[in-house]
Amino acid sequence: xxxxxxxxxxxRKKDGVTAxxxxxxxxxTARQAQLLDAHCDLLLVGDSLGQVIYGLPxxxxxxxxxxxxxxxxxxxxxxxxxxxxxLPFGTYxxxxxxxxxxxxxxxxxxxxxxxxxxGGAAMAETVAFLSQRGIPVMGHIGLTPQAVNQLxxxxxxxxxxxxxxxxxxxxxxxxxxxxxxIVIEGVVEPLAVAITQAVACPTIGIGGSAQCDxxxxxxxxxxxxFERVPRFVKRYADVAGLISEAxxxxxxxxxxxxxxGIEQTYQPKA
Ligand code: KIV
Ligand code: NA
Numbered sequence: 001x002x003x004x005x006x007x008x009x010x011x012r013k014k015d016g017v018t019a020x021x022x023x024x025x026x027x028x029t030a031r032q033a034q035l036l037d038a039h040c041d042l043l044l045v046g047d048s049l050g051q052v053i054y055g056l057p058x059x060x061x062x063x064x065x066x067x068x069x070x071x072x073x074x075x076x077x078x079x080x081x082x083x084x085x086x087l088p089f090g091t092y093x094x095x096x097x098x099x100x101x102x103x104x105x106x107x108x109x110x111x112x113x114x115x116x117x118x119g120g121a122a123m124a125e126t127v128a129f130l131s132q133r134g135i136p137v138m139g140h141i142g143l144t145p146q147a148v149n150q151l152x153x154x155x156x157x158x159x160x161x162x163x164x165x166x167x168x169x170x171x172x173x174x175x176x177x178x179x180x181x182i183v184i185e186g187v188v189e190p191l192a193v194a195i196t197q198a199v200a201c202p203t204i205g206i207g208g209s210a211q212c213d214x215x216x217x218x219x220x221x222x223x224x225x226f227e228r229v230p231r232f233v234k235r236y237a238d239v240a241g242l243i244s245e246a247x248x249x250x251x252x253x254x255x256x257x258x259x260x261g262i263e264q265t266y267q268p269k270a
Contacts, residue, residue: 004041004082006113006136010180013202013213022181022202022214025222028053028070032219033077040081042204044116044216045071047086047146052220059145062088064102071110082113084138089146092117096129103135116183118144120170124177131178139174141195142167143186143207154230156207158191168195175199183216184208186232207232 012018024042027033028049036043049070050062064087071085085106092099103115114136117123127137142157151157158164167187174182181202184192192208205212207230221229223239253259 003078003080003113006082006180009041009082010201013200016197016200018202018213021212022204024204024214024216025219026052026216027074027077027083027219030073030077033074033081033083036219037078037080041214042216043074043078043081043083045074045083045085045110045112046116046218047088048218052218052225058148060089060148064088064091064105068106068109071106071112075111083110084114084116085110085112087115087117092126093119093123096126099126100130100133100135103130103137107135114138114180116140118146120167121173124173127174127177127179131180136180137178138181138183138204139171139179140183140185141170141174142184142191145185154186156186156188158187164188164191164194167191168198171195171199171203175201181214184212186230 009022012020012022022042023040024044025036025040026046026048027036027043028045033043045067047059047062047067049066050056050059056062067085067088071083075083087099087102091102099117106112106115116138118140120141123139127139130137143151143154145154148154158167168191171182179201181204182199183204183206184195186207189209192205193211196203196209196212202213204214204216206216217233220226221233222235223237224235225240250259
């Protein structure tokens with residue numbers, strides 16, 4: 001299976017219509033990528049790895065070195081999906097030049113196909129700068145977790161008409177700047193629909209709408225690894241339950257000396 005390209009994914013949406021929705025999940029490790037790859041179009045090495053893998057309180061402390069290490073692992077573990085890596089907080093916002101340096105390092109050192117960055121109209125110049133220099137960029141608007149200090153929390157966006165107008169303007173600016181796709185996170189559904197109808201590039205919803213051109217979830221969330229998840233998460237498995245059960249079973253067998261059994265031990269040749 002040849003790896004999907006960013007232009008092929010961008011072309012899924014033709015004249016405002018997407019016949020086949022874009023399937024995207026996060027991946028942080030090579031093994032996770034191997035398991036998800038055949039089912040997805042895009043694998044996102046999200047900066048959500050800060051909370052999910054490192055137990056950090058937000059995505060703000062995530063470093064570029066972390067993103068490069070996990071990005072390279074996910075590229076090594078996949079052969080079909082296009083891999084996108086998040087630019088972490090503080091590594092791209094200052095200028096288009098800073099963003100280019102950062103994104104170029106990510107592409108060079110991971111082999112990924114493109115990057116994602118948060119922000120709307122304020123990032124349009126940067127999106128154009130990178131897109132015109134060989135770096136495909138995906139935008140991310142609405143609930144942008146790197147801006148949690150400014151937003152005051154992780155609640156849904158676009159509830160007021162003024163805020164909805166601003167977010168729609170953000171989407172239009174990114175689209176015009178050449179973004180190959182836009183993640184719409186945590187917005188009221190009619191706004192996600194309006195954005196999807198207003199922009200030429202595919203929209204990827206997470207807490208958006210089934211009418212978006214694609215969907216993304218944090219894999220650990222949809223696998224049921226966490227007790228507390230946002231409203232927009234649907235759990236497709238109970239992996240936390242499986243892990244706890246397996247660990248409890250193992251612990252009991254170690255304590256009663258029934259593990260290792262004969263099958264797991266080496267015996268001298270008879
Ligand atoms: O970091 C992340 O996982 C993301 C997705 C939730 C879109 O940005
Ligand atoms: Na992210």
